[in-house]
Amino acid sequence: MRSVWNGSIGFGLVSIPVKLYSASEERGLDLDMLDVHDEAHIKYKRVNEKTGKEVKWKDIVKGYKLDDKYVILEDEDFDNANIKKSKTIDIESFVEDTEVADVLFKKPYFIEPQKESGKSYNLLRNALKKTGKLGVATFVMRQKENLCLIGVYKDVLVLHVIRFSHEIRDAEELNIPKTKVLKKEAEMAESLIEQYTEKFDFKKYKDVYNTQLLKIIKQKSKGKKSKIDKVEDTPTAAKDLMAQLKASLERKNSKAS
Structure with missing residues (x-):
């Protein structure tokens, strides 16, 4: 497995260098999109809307439209938005696992200790297992801030990315x-x-x-x-x-x- 994030978990004043690995994967059939007339493959191209020409990945940048004008963002701009959260998962509090609604869960990641952090990793894992609690934290991965819970699965620390409250639609709109x-x-x-x-x-x-x-x-x-x-x-x-x-x-x- 390849790690998808490297950094540290902050547990009080204890810092635990770790790596995150995706704990799940999609297992669907690999279906291709074809033209019904001749079964030719349908290709997706990145096309410039003005010239109609295809654009190479190296020539694509990200921009935010502000007052009818685009502000182009560099990689360092995303990192500088919150350097600490890009490198650290700070546990801010602990909650009972029964307090978290199932609808909040999005994706799990296995947590692996790195360098000389085995003892501190085991300390946090054992404490969470004994208390039955989940650590609540936020961190930045892939240019997006994530709310997460840290728990234990089969003697391995697991990070569950969960949804922010504003990502859940209002259930009162349903006709029950x-x-x-x-x-x-x-x-x-x-x-x-x-x-x-x-x-x-x-x-x-x-x-x-x-x-x-x-x-x-x-x-x-x-x-x-x-x-x-x-x-x-x-x-x-x-x-x-x-x-x-x-x-x-x-x-x-x-x-x-």
Whole structure:
């Protein structure tokens, strides 16, 4: 793995030199965009809107439009915006992991100690593991400030980039009905949840969609057409809610026995 960021974690007055590595990767099929008429590849080009000519990467700069005029930014301008945050992940506070809403999480990174920071790295890791807390910090990576949480996964420190509050849309804009739920219905739904509760093992969940899509691609290459299974998705009517909950519980119990 190649590191994507080098710097230090600030833990009080303790400085821990570290490297960040992307902890996740996309595993989709590599599909090309083609012209339907002759299956030629569709290319994306960086074109000057005035001349219509393609522009090389080395000739492209970044600019911000201010008062109808562009201000061109150099690499050093981004670094100088906050030199400290470009090199340091300062833990500002600690929170319980249950206090952070799932909707905030964006991307995880593994944290590796560098140089002679093994002991201080282990100190922070062990303390977080024992207290069950997450460190809250901000830092700059790829010319963008990130809010993050630092926790532990399989004896490795992990940094989770999370969203700032202004990046979350207002849920009040959604039209959520205020339909009353009966006590018996609520109790049965809670019982169903308890019946389906188990220890989380993410290895048992597989990317079935890509596997099926690849199967369709191979069949099409042989001139075969895939059999499509029809899926019915009928909303449960309010009057049938209890019956469906009861049937769900009975099905789960019969599978367990």
